[in-house]
Each structure stands twice: as structure tokens, then as C-alpha cells.
Amino acid sequence: MKVAGFSFVRNALRYEYPVVEAITSVLPLCDYFVVAVGNSDDETLELIRSVGSPKIHIIETVWDDSLREGGRVLAQETDKAFSAIPAEYDWCFYIQGDECVHEAELPVIRSSMEQYLSDTETEGFLFNYRHFYGSYDYVGTSRMWYRREVRIIRNNRQIFSYKDAQGFRVRTESGNRKLNVRLIDAHIHHYGWVRDPRAQQQKQFGFHRLYMTDEGVAKQVGTSETFVYDGSEPLQLFAGTHPAVMQPRIQARNWHFETDPIRVRWSLKERISRFAERMTGWRPGEYKNYRLIR
Secondary structure, eight states: OOOOEEHHHHHSTTTTHHHHHHHHHGGGGGGEEEOOOOOOOOHHHHHHHHHOOOTTEEEEEOOOOTTTTTHHHHHHHHHHHHHHOTTOSSSEEEOOOEOOOOOGHHHHHHHHHTTTTTTTOOOOEEEEEEEESSSSTEEOOSSTTTTEEEEESSOOOOOOEEEEEEEEEETTTEEEEEOOEEEEEEEEEEEEEOOHHHHHHHHHHHTTTTOOOOOHHHEEEEEEESSOOOOSSSSEEEEEEGGGHHHHHHEEEEEEEEGHHHOOOOHHHHHHHHHHHHHOOTTOOOOOOOOOOH
């Protein structure tokens, strides 16, 4: 079995993406790793080179900044990295620049890839998610956070990054379809909402420009130089451990965040959804861009 990893990144230092941690968290599983480094305003290219692993293969790309429909440029950059993986690799591990895998879960991930290597029905693997918000101590619990997503796919050229690169689909003669995937007992730690508030605000400006006009960005983000984390966001105290690669960044954090359980807002829709899931195990209205194989 041969495994390749792939990712894309741009302005990692400017927006404080833990992309080095993301790559190194899955590198032990990979024999080859492609990073599509976009034209940046900082030293992102040098940062990726500093990983220093012979497994790393960098391709330099230019983002289409005029493409602002649904974050499509993110999928384009994902596909550039995916298409650069040689055909000899069986599985491809996709990790975004603000995601990490815990080292304790690497064995079960490898075991799953080995177990289903010859099972052609299995086109990918689904991971559970932990979305950290405000600080490294809390995870989001509202329905705005996606619960699961596909992060390992077969090295199949008919597979492509879908919409804004959250997941994947397979091309067919009639269009495209969802991947057939199996759920792995492993997690992706998502750190997209854990940054110094100043860097988070800069990231908000940059991220929303991938989806809307400058006027829309100004209306959505405002003019403040500092992002205000919502203390009424439904959160849960994280009782587990973070990946070892994230420890230096966590120890160096330099902002304070407070949450107030009394102020937590639960919409009627969320209350109904949570009640239904508690009673039946079914989460109404959940976005599932995949077909789960039982």
C-alpha cells in the first residue's frame, strides 16, 4: 500500500494557519506529499520548504482572484495538488491548512486503509470533526459545524474537489455523484476559528473575498482590526488532548477568550434537531456530501 498526502495553502503566516502542523500530523502515514503553494504576500513558500522532509513536493500556483462564486477557487487549488500525485499511490490523504490529526489515531487510520485497499466499493474514508472555537479549550456544538467529512480518497482521476473544497465527488457520464465511504474511528481537529483576534479578523477579510465582492466583504466583516469571538456560541469544554504537533502553538497563544453558558443561544430549529438526534440517533437536515457504507 502506498499513500500520498496533499494540501494547498496561501498566506499561511499572514493568517496564522497551522499548515506545518497540519502536514506533519499526517506525514507519518504518507510516502509522498504534495503541497500547492499559492502566490502569497508573505513567506509561505519558505515556510513549507522549512518542513525539510524528502516526502514533500511543492508546486507553485497562482490563484484566480477573480473567481468569487462559492469559494470555487479553493476547489481549484485542491485539484491542482491532487492531480500532481503520481498514479502509483493507492490512497490520498487530504488535509487543509487548519486541520490536524492526533498521533494516537494514526494506527487505526492506516489499518483502515490496509483493510479496504482491495475493496473497490470503498472510495474514501469519513472522519469525525472537532471544531475548536475561541480558544483551544472549547469545541463548537451547534449545528453550524459539520459533524463529519471525507479526508481520504482513492487515487482516482474521476474524483474532484466539490464546491468550496469541503468534500469530493466522482465524475460520471451523467454528471457527478457522491463518494461511497466508510467511517473511521478517528478525528480531524479543526483550528480555523482559533487565532489571535487580530489575525482572525485578517483571515475573515481574506476568506470572504473568496466568496463575495469587496463591498460584500466590508458589509460582512466590518472595519474593526480585531475579531470579536462570540461568547454566546454553544460550546463544550474540550476534555481530550491536542495533537503533539500543536503543543508549541497552543503554549504560545496570546489572547484571552471567555464563554458564558448562560448566554448560549439555541434556536428552535437547533432544539428540535438535538431532541430528534437524542431520541433516534438521526440528525435532521445534516449536510452529507457522501454515501456511507455500513
